[in-house]
Amino acid sequence: MSLRQFEYALAVAEEGSVTAAAELLRVAQPSVSQQIRGLERELGVELFDRTPSGLVPTAVGRAFLREAEVAVSAARRARATARAGADEVAGELVVAVQLGFGTRQLPGALGALRRRFPRLEVTVFEEPSSAELDRLCRRGLLDLALMAACDESPEDAHHLGDEEFVVVLGEGHRRLAADRVELRALAGEPWVRFDRGSALDGVLLNVLRENVLQENEPAPATAARASQTATAVRWAAHGLGVTLVPASAVPHDHEHLARPVSPAVSQPVIAVLRQGAGPAETALLELLRQESWNGRP
Template identity: 80%
Template sequence: MSLRQFEYALAVAEEGSVTAAAEALRVAQPSVSQQIRGLERDLGVELFSRTPTGLVPTVAGRAFLRDAEIAVNAARRARATARAGSEELAGELVVAVQMGLGTRQLPGALSALRRRFPRLEVTVFEEPNPTELERLARGGVIDLALMAGPCDEGLYDGHHLGDEEFVVVLAAGHPQLAVDRVALRDLEREPWVRFDPASALDGVLVDVLRENGLAPTTVARVSQTATAVRWAAHGLGVTFVPASAVPPGHEHLVRPVSPAVSQPVVAAVRPGAGPAETALLEFLRQETWYRFAQSWVAPPSTASSAPVV
C-alpha cells in the first residue's frame, strides 16, 4: 500500500466516481482504477459499492478512509516541515474557524503569514457546527483552529487570544439605538434572525435568551453572520453576533447587551506544531481582540457548545 493509493481512494470517496476523481487529481482514469483495485486486493476488502448516484464507500471502506485521511495529512505535514527553511516553507496549512470568530482578525494574520512564507498554500474554512469541527480535528485534517474554547489538551494545545463580546444588531431608527447598552429584557417582543440550529452561534443565542426568560420568535435562519447583520439592518428582525463579525459600515447599528455576553477565543494548535502554525499563532496574538470588563456573563452552555478537539 502507498500514500498515493490512499489519496486516490479519498478522492474517489469525495468525488463519487473514478472519472471525477481522476479529473480532480489530474491523472488518467485507468491509473485511478488500477490503484483502487490494487488497494482493495492488498486489503482483501471492497472499499466502494456502485449505486445509481455513484460510488459509495462500504462499511469497511469508511473505516479505512478515516485512517487513510489521517495518514495523508500526517505525510503532508511531515513534507512541509522537512522543506521548511528560513523563507522556503512550502506545503499546505489547513485552518478551521468556528463561524463568527476572528472575522476581522484572521485576514490580517493570514496576510502576514503569506508575506513571510509566499510558497505556503493556506486553506481556510468556516464551520458553524462544533460537532463537525471536532470530527475534522480528530481526523487530523486541521492544523490550527479558532474556537470558543476550551480544547482537549491531549490532541491540541489551546492558546487564549482574547475575549469576543456579542452584540445585538438593530435596524436604523430602532429606539434601542438611543442607549449605550441594550437590556436583553427590552428585546422581549423582537423577532430574531437566527442561524442553523446545530451551530454554536444559535446555541449561544438560545442559551442567553433562556437565561433571561425570553423565547425568541424566529423570522429567518441564515448560514452566514454577514447575512444576518444585513438582514437585521434592513429591519427583518434583530440578530446576535460576535462584535468582530459585524461587516464594516454597520457598526452604528450594533449595541452590546446587558447582562454582557462574551466568549473566549482560543487558537487550538497541534502539539509540536511546525513553523507555519507557530508563525500564524504569533500573528494572531498581535491582532486586536475584543476585551471587556470582567463582569461579562458567559452563557452557561458556552463551554459545552464549543468543539472539544
Template identity: 85%
Template sequence: MSLRQFEYALAVAEEGSVTAAAELLHVAQPSVSQQIRGLERDLGVQLFSRTPTGLVPTVVGRAFLREAEVAVSASRRARATARAGAEELAGELTVAAQLGFGTRQLPGALGTLRRRFPRLEITVFEEPSSAELEQLCRRGVLDLALMAACERSPADAHRLGDEEFVVVLGAGHPQLASDRVDLRELEGEPWVRFDRDSALDAVLQNVLREAGPAPITAARVSQTATAVRWAAQGLGPTLVPASAVPHGHEHLVRPVFPVVTQPVIAVLRQDAGPAETALLGLLRQETWSDSASFARSA
C-alpha cells in the same frame, strides 16, 4: 498500500466519481480506477458502492477514509516541516474556525503569513458545530483551529482573548438610541438565527433563556454576514461576534447588556510545525475584543 492510493480514495469520496476525482488530481481516469481497485484488493474489502448519484463509500469505506485522511494530513505536514528553512517554508496548512470567530483577525494574520512564506498553501474553512470542530482536532486533520472551548491540554490550547457578541438591528429600530441594548427590551421580537447545530445558535438560546422566553425565529441562516444583512433589512435582530460584522453595517450594531463574551482559543495540532507556530504568533498580535466601536456616537 501507498499514500497515493489514500489520496485517490479521498478524492473519489469527495467528488463522488472517478472521472471528477481524476480531474481534481490532474491525472488520467484509468490511473485512478487502477489505484482504487488495487487498494480494495490489498485491503480485501469494497470501499465504494455505485449508486444512481455516483460512488458512495461503504460502511467499511467510511471508517477507512477517516484514517486515510489522518495519514495523508500527517504526510503533508511532515513534508512541510522537512522543507522548512530559516527563510522559506513550503507545504500545506489547514486552518478551521468556529463560525463567526476570527472573521476580522484571521485574514490579516494569514495575509502576513502568506507574504512571508509565498510557497505555503493555505486551506481555511468555517465550521458551525463546535463538537465537529473538536472532533477534527482530535483526528489530527487540522493544523490550527479557533474555537470557544476545547478539551485539549494547555500545551495545545492557547487563549488569544475574548470575542464579545453584539446585536444587529434594523434601520430605525428604537434600541439604536441606546449605547448598549438590554436584551430584555427585545422580548417578543423574532430573531434571525443560525442553523440548529450551530454554536452561535446555542449562544443565542443560552443568553435569551436567562433574559426571558425562548427566541422566536424569523429566519435561519448559515453565515454570519447573511444574518447581519437580513437583520439590517428589518427581518429581526441577530446576535453575532463583534468581529463578524461586515463593513458598512457598524451603525446598526450595539453591544448588549448583560455583556456576552466567549473565549477565543487557538488549538494547535500535536507536534506543531513552523507554519502553525508562526500563525499563532501573528494571531496573538491581533485585537480580539473591540465592541466599543459600535457604541452610539454622541
C-alpha cells in the same frame, strides 16, 4: 498500499466519480481506476458501491477513508517539516474557524503568514460546532483551530482575547437611538438565529433565557435561521428580526446597526494547535496574538 492510492481514493470519495477525481488530480482516468481496483484487491474489500449516480463509499470504505485522510495529512506535514529544515516552509496548512469568531483578525494574520512563507498553501474552513472542531483536532486533521473556549477546551489551548457580542437591529429600529441596548428591552422581538446545535445558536439561546424570555416561555420567536453570520446580519438589517453575533463578524457596511448589549456578553477565544506543531502553525499563532482582540490591547 501507497499514499498515492490513499489520495486517489479520497478524491473519488469527494468527487463521486473516477472521471471527476482524475480531473481534480490532473491524471488520466485509467490511472485512477487502476489504483482503486488495486487497492481493493490488496485490502480484499470493496471500498465503493457502484451506483447509477456515481461511486459511494461502503461502510468499510468510510472507515478506511477516515484513516487514509489521517495518513495523507501526516505525510503532507512531514514534507512541510522537512522543507522547513531547509528554511523553505511549503506544503498545506489546514485551519478551521468556529463560525463567527476571528472574522476580522484571521485574514490579516493569514496575509502576513503568506508573505512570510509564499510557498505555503493555506486551506481555511468554517465549522459551526465546537464539538466537531475538537474531534477534528484530536484526529490530527487540523493544524490550527480558532474557537470559543468551552468546558471541554484542551489545557494547552492559547487564549487570544475575547469576542464581544453585539445585537444587530433593522434600519429605523427604535433601539438604535441608544448607545447600548438593554437585553430585557428586546422581549417580544423575533430573532434571526443560527443552525441548531451550532455554538452561536447556543450562545444566543442562553443569553435570551437568562435575560429576555419569561419564566415559562420555552423559546424565542424565531423569524429565520442562518448558516452564516453575514447572512444573519443582512436579514436583521432588513427588519426580518434582531440577531446576536460577535462584534468582529459584523461587516463594515452594517456597523451602524450594531449595538453592545447590557448586561455585556463575551466569549474567550482560543487557538488550538496540533501536537508537534511546525513553524507555520507557530508563526500563525504569534500573528494572531498580535491582532486586536476585545479585552486585550
